Amino acid sequence: MTGGQRIYPWVVFGLAFVLLLSDYMSRQVLSAVFPFLKAEWALSDSRLAALNSVVALMVGLLTFPLSLLADRWGRVKSLVLMAIIWSVATLLCAVAVNYGQLLGARFLVGVGEAAYGSVGIAVVLSMFPPHLRASLSGALMAGGSFGSVIGVALGGVIAVQLSWRWSFTAVAIFGLLLVVLFRVFVTQTKVDRYQHGDTTATSGEPRTTAGYRAPLTSLFSIASVNCAYIGSGLQLFVAAVLPAWIPSFLNRYHAMTPDRAGAVAAIFVLLIGVGMIVCGIVTDRLSHEQPTRKWTTAASYSLLAAALLIVGFNLDAGGLQLVLIGAGAFFSAGASGPATAMVANLTHPSIRATGFGSLTLVNSLLGLALGPFVVGVLADRLGLLEALRLAPLAYIGAVAALLIGKRCYPAGTSRLTTLNQSLSA
Template sequence: MGTPISALPSPDLSSSDRSSPSAITASPRPTRRRIYPWLVFALTFGLLISDYMSRQVLSAVFPFLKAEWSLADSELASLTSIVALMVGLLTLPLSLIADRWGRVRSLVVMAVLWSIATLLCAIATNYEQMLGARFLVGVGEAAYGSVGIALVLSVFAPRVHATLSGAFMAGGSFGSVLGVALGGVIAVHLGWRWSFAAMAVFGLLLVALFRLVVTEHKVAQHCVDDIGPSGEVAGDAAPAARRAPVSSLFTNPAVLCAYAGGGLQMFTAAVLLSWTPSFFNRFYGLTPDKAGLAAAGIVLLIGSGMVVCGFITDRVGRTDIRRKWLSAIAFCVISLVCLAVGFGLSAGTLQVALICLGGFFAAGSSGPTAAMVANLTHSSVRASAMGTLTVANNLLGLALGPFIVGILADRLGLREALQLSPLVYVGAIVALAVGYRLHARGVQKLATLATRPVGGAR
């Protein structure tokens, strides 16, 4: 008979096993794995808030700049759109660099740059200097959203990607709320220059904390996305030979539809982020600080809607992932109807109620489209995929929306321009519907890419 189990010698940790990291950390590791990803999310999310505080504080000081420098609406719009334009142009190349150089290091450099550029906005003395400073803000912020969300998704399971994507991207709205609300209050009491200075200081303090806590090594240890059949971890920890080709970001038709739908659905949301302070100032007679607070409420609804819509999408798509496309379409339809009707009404409670409801769903498709991009692209180029989505969001939405509305406002009036802006949702709905039809083919294409032998994806 064999030796009884109770008679077997117990492991001797004084031997070579004692030096094994897995032997020492086996007990506390599950706790650390649960806590650290949320710590990464919190700090990355905090920096995203700083990103948008620095970007959107400009909207709160529009009335001051217009009066002090005698600027037209189109010039004010250019100060907003130059940031989104640089984000659109630089996101993809910087995301590709971050995938190879290191996502954490890249995020730190970006945050330092946009914070310093925001300080330069505080000391600008004319339109040209402000435009140059805003250009640098755009360079610094260019790839933060794509690299940041790729970093977050790499330490969480795919089943919660839509919720996390919606919540993370909602950080832009929450940051906009703080930037517009605090910027307006500071500008009224201390002057508009202090509005920019406060945002810059907050960003520099937060990036210092991020640098102390989040490292490339710790992120690699907690990377959990795309576990292969043999248990190896793909993504940040994947060897270079297993990287998918960059061309795979553009050869999957379903992913292209997600890019287009995601970008177009951001058009009207970007308009609301930039122009609601001026809308309340001009049509409701609110002072700049009160208009900023009123607009902050709309922006807060946009951010809350992104979180709630992402959560709904994950629940709807739990048994059939294609339903995430349908939820994105539904959010676009609701916002289109509410905002088009709302801005067509005269000032009053009903108008504000419809604008609030439309604002809640205005960017609700952000989480679903980001989840589709993540689910239909290889993890080794995940930041680059999110970078491509960010390019679409900025070129089709964040840059184009405020600028076009500014031009239309000079010719038709602000309220009429705002009433026309939701019509862009029609294009988003068409793109998302086509993506729904092509989803199965996109999954097959990704599966073919994932099963290629090492080195075969060149």
């Protein structure tokens, strides 16, 4: 392999990563300005939560059709268009004069972001060997957490120093600048030139045949894939709650000012991102020869997160509480990389972006959209602290789905091998 062949895939990974930073900066900057919006427009927690959840809801509803369209129209062109839409929509958030306009602008942010994760991961993974999938998936998805960190921390500082409108404006400008950079260095022609075939699959993984388009029904006809979808979505329920509500939690129960709460919350979100990377690397190391270990590690991360967060939120406010919540945050999305790798292993390359779109759909509906909204509704009735104490119970469903998926995995790989043979016949 030449130097160019080794370097360019990492260039694409890096640019896809920083563009994902922009994606989540646009999504999560809202959390930093919750206290300002609540005071200025007298909003309830459930209405604040709707501003957050509408983005994830649109991602969930549109990710599958837009991923399917990207598989046919061109993945790189689709990524550029998506980034333009969410950046412009973030500018519209800055000029909203009432709740309805802001909700509409957030709706458009969700439209722009809908398929970026699924299509971006498909572009990146197509250029690397299968044994790196959990690590790369975890690292790329961690860009969402790092973007959330920057969005929450920077948004809080700008809102205090200037106004909450400037928080949205700064994030939007950053996104548009990254679009230009991505467009200059990444083209579909170059990406296609560096494609990595799946014929080098790790031991125990199905081998695929290029040049054929698999039926869309194969995305849902394999039981283990469906378990990966559900397990991933439910573990993200809590991972989505933390960035959305930790700033308000710190503001209300630890008496922190909005800018300080945003800065401290950024540490928790950073831990989520670091945890995704570390958990992905550990999973690849442990499952290199035995792919079924991906399921075991994913379930273990979810169990650890549940235990740490349940204990943490039930302690009195103080340093120990924050330490345990931080430890729980580290593992809260640890199953994301392994789950994405499982979907890749069980999805034909011709429809892999659409497969990741299905994963994003479930991630959004069960986790990213549902989590913050449910906690917001519960907070209006029970109080925010009590709502956060209940949230980790979602991990019970995640662990159950992942363990069932492990049991069904051998049959799933056999099913995909049969599909490949039928397509090449």
